[in-house]
Amino acid sequence: MRSSLIARLGVALLLAAVPLLQSNAYWVHIFSLALIGVILAFSQQLLVGMAGIVSLGQGAFYGIGAYTAASLAISFHVPFVLAIVAGGLLAGLSSLLLIPIVRLKGSSLAVATLGFAIIVHLVMLNEDWLTGGSIGMIDIPAPTLFGFSLGGEKALYYICLITAAAVFLAFDRIAHSRFGRALTAISQDEEAARASGINIAVYKSKCFLVAAIASGIAGGLYAFHSRYLNPNDFDFQKSIDILIMVVIGGIRSLPGAALGAAIVVLIPELLRASGEFRLLLFGVMVIVFAGAGSKGLSGILVDLVKYIAQHGQRWLLQKPWTARL
Template sequence: MAAADTLAAARPRANRTISWLVFAIAIALIMTTPFLPNYHVRVLNSLLIYILLGIGLNIVIGYTGLLDLGFVAFYAVGAYSYGLLASPQLGLHMPFLLILLVAACLGAVTGILLGIPVLRLRGDYLAIVTLGFGEIIRIIINNLDWLTGGPQGIARLDKASILGIQIARPIDFFWLLLITVLIVGTVVWRLERSILGKAWAAIREDQDAARGIGINTTNAKLAAFATSATIGSIAGAIFAASQRFVSPESFTLQESVLIVLMIVVGGIGNIFGIVAGAAILILLPELLREFAEWRILFLGLLMISLIIARPAGIVPRSFGPEKLIRGLFGK
């Protein structure tokens, strides 16, 4: 009994220590970023974009339990929204924030259009159809030379600006992406705790039972696809603005698989797990760049080891934003 009491008392202290450690590392990284070389800042920007993509895909895979292998299509929709609306391609030069809104709306519509025909599909069949959808979007982009520039893509995109403040340097995009990730992460976390989030969880656990207790699974699934696609499109628009160039090569099946791997390795259904998964799959290859011949082998062995050792992911579902807040503020 005494041992159990001691263990129970130690858990809050351990949670508090872990929470403050995570918080301190995050603050230290953020504060040192402005002093890093541009190359390192660009790597961090890439990390934040993938975290944003992971948060979006996690809604479908982690919260709703639907395997989507075509998520890169929404990423492409957002990127080409910026490419077409802020370049000489169509002679349009719309404001950055307006393009973000357009990209988000187009992403939501595309997500619903994908969701409608796959409502009755589950498991492998759903994965195959969504995979095909992602490839269809890429092939369409690749072949519409008159609109998308085809394989050559669209270059000379406008520099982004918000309220007259130009966003052109890597550090500018770092702050933009960081703010976007924090806002989107907070919104998604609140959604997870909402009635809609509980409906997603019910569908994930047992779709038939969820329907039996009165949950409108059709609307809940469409909401998941639309929300996920919206986030993916926003990430795509920011990516295009940061690169000032967009081409079909950036939206291959490999990208979708990479995002899925981030979620699986980091922890399905956990925002912090996405951060951990992205750090491993995006930062480690850069750190191992000088070992070009061996880094893929090393990453493969590392992922296999992690999946065997932590089948539920590096960060358990139980350690989410709520636990971090309780650890930091004792609530």
């Protein structure tokens, strides 16, 4: 337990130091985007990793959160923290629309959530009075807190980092709560879970609700991060990207989801030098990582560390003369 606490603090410190190590404004901007991706991946991890629900609709909640926060900030000058919270809440509220379809299973549920994402994207694209239509929303004010402007790339990075850390802690608690255990039970065997007195529909709906709130908060952050919203940032492709993050990172763990999000956001940026081949290489990587096994990249890394720990120890414990042989 203590070692995991130390590891968490270490990772937090490392992430906090990132803008100091790489102070180029463009890269800090991209790192913030990666942290927003991490929050989205957490929300998908709750659905797919814990409850076994494949959702292809998280991009819709992300968009709802972003547009809500942006409209409140533009039209009513709502402070940014409140606007982001409101984005999360409205996204959560809209997830209640999914209640009728939660009783579907497997691929039918996935395709139904995809349908939901397509509908929400079309609304964003076509309802000019609400979302600015295909032009999108411009002039989103910079976030301010107690009169101080937080519009700089570094300040935004820390806002994203704090939010991502908070979502991580909250979801980590959920994983170890009664609710989390019930979700795991549902993912393993729905009938057995039902027989143990778990109300499947209620738990699945709650799971969608929590995941949608997290995605909505990520959307709110994105609105203040990019300060311009385009409906095509929230199409079904986004939902698919979010699922890719979790699966290549490792379905069963939150750190795995975070790793996957970092890969999906950062690798295309790192590959920018390869020009036309950028997305081609990215596609090949998705195939390779998906084929790496069900534990994902994080699982492979953990195995590697264990292997090195075991064999390194043996190597260190060997007497010098046997090692020489």
